[in-house]
Amino acid sequence: MTHNDVLRRLRFTLNINNEAIIELCEKGGRTVSEQVLDQYLKREDDEDYVECSAKDCEAFLDGVILWKRGPRDGDAPKKKLKFDNNMILRKLRIAFELRDTDMLKVLDLADMPISKSELSAFFRNEKHRNYMEVQSQLLRRFMVGLDKYLRQ
The missing domain is CATH 1.10.260 (434 Repressor (Amino-terminal Domain))
Structure with a gap:
């Protein structure tokens, strides 16, 4: 994407x-x-x-x-060097204050159900053995589902 x-x-x-x-x-x-x-x-x-x-x-x-x-309390976080689909998904999660259950619901609305463990793999450290990259199709579907979720 x-x-x-x-x-x-x-x-x-x-x-x-x-x-x-x-x-x-x-x-x-x-x-x-x-x-x-x-x-x-x-x-x-x-x-x-x-x-x-x-x-x-x-x-x-x-x-x-x-x-x-609103602005973050305390020090600003250090910028990550890699801006990829995982980071986009993370920023969307933060912006719309989505919990795991909310994110799973968003993906269900976009006809792309995944398990909670698959979802958590997207937010792991890149060096973690269970880390998974967010594919463009999943991010695209997530954004379609987010639109439906926010307009409910």
Whole structure:
């Protein structure tokens, strides 16, 4: 799943406009111009399409966390170097304050039921023997289910 897909799907799910995305990116520590955002939101087959950078997507998700939950008490967490599907799933979990049961329900709504142990494997340390990478299909389905879950 591309970072552009994450932006487009969350824009729809949260029912926000481009100005709100720009504000959320600024809250997350990055400045994105309206012109660049328009290019991020275009489809891949459009000639003006530009691939969204991991830093811009991460800043957007950090902004969503700040918007939904407020600033963190204490020191800011250290940034992880690897921004992948596991990190996107983790940030969505934090932003929407989802517990394991909520996440399983979201995946059920998207017709992708998994077990609790499979879910916990996505949030383990990469070096843990039971760590699993989040595949793009699962993240895509999770975002579809999240939309249904939030609109109930």
